[in-house]
Amino acid sequence: PVAAEPSTSDNSIDESRQDQVEEVAQPDQAQDDKPTTTVSADDEITASEQVNEPTTDAASLVEPFKKLGLKPAEKITLSAIALLFIGMTVWGIIWLKQKNNDAVAKDELELPVEGQFATITEFESFWQSPGDSPGIKLGAVVVPAANITLGEGSSSGALRVYFRNSKKDSIGDPITIAFKDGTFSNDSKSIEVSATDGFHLKGDFHAYQMDSSMAWEVEVLEAENSMVAGSGFKSIIKTTLSPAMR
Known part of the structure; x- marks a missing residue:
């Protein structure tokens, strides 16, 4: 007997079913082929710290408080107080400098001032550091000074x-x-004179600058010569000393 050959249609059906089975299996295989990534708890903490890491300036302010075991709110409060203190310090320095630049004598001096022997055409008072000037009292850090200029009509005297x-x-x-023929001993019509004492603390000087009731004064007297007794000198200028610092 001759065996019957399988029909072509039956083979096509079997091949179609096999293709469908392979197509269904491929997605599962693709999922199995994907690499898996495991994130540990330490990696999550590190990533979180990198995201929330403060800027350099903020970190420098918060760092000293970390060792104290303070809460975040307390750290922020203390940092804000520190910034406020720094801001007030800077403002105080700027304010003092501005006041120093704008400082003027309370009493306006009308020039020229004519005396019997001297005619003063320019007069300016100020404060300065004594430096290495001789005759300054030990410990003085700021001393008053004045510039005096003689004008035409000045003769000889002191x-x-x-x-x-x-x-x-x-x-x-x-x-x-002393001056002669309208000229001081430095061969000039102008001269600078400085006190031999003043403020011994910068803080006291700054307080003086801020309080007009603490104003100092400068007085200039004249006489026929430097050998005249104290009572022989007559006042020609008496004015408020400027608080300006040079």
């Missing part, structure tokens, strides 16, 4: 300068300057 504090007490030694 000027005596006093610097007085808010209590009208003379500070330092009186300064006597």
Whole structure:
């Protein structure tokens, strides 16, 4: 007997079923082929810290408080107080400098001032550091000074300068300057005189600058010559000392 050959249609059906089975299996195989990534708890913490890491400036402010075991709200509060303190300090420095630049004497001095022997055409008072000037009292950090200029009509004589504090007490030694034919001993019509004492603390000087009731004054007297007794000198200028610092 001759065996019957399988029909072509039956083979096609079997091949179609096999293709469908392979197509269904392929997605599962693709999923199995995908690489898996495992994230540990330590990696999650590290990533979170990188995202929330503060800027350099903020970190520098918060860092000192980490060792104290403070809560985040307390750290923020203390950092804000520190920034406020720094801001007030900067503002105070700027304010003092501005006040120093705008400082003027309370009493306007009308120039020229004509005396019997001297005619003063320019007069300016200020404060300065004593530096290495001789005769300055030990410990003085800021001393008053004045610039005096003689004008036409000045003959020969002497000027005596006093610097007085808010209590009208003379500070330092009186300064006597001789002049001849309208010229000082430095061969100039102008000269700078400086007190031999002043403020010994910068803080006291700044307080003086801010309080007009603590104003100092400068007085200039003249006489025929430097050998005349104290009572022989006559006042020609008496004005408020400028709080400006040079």
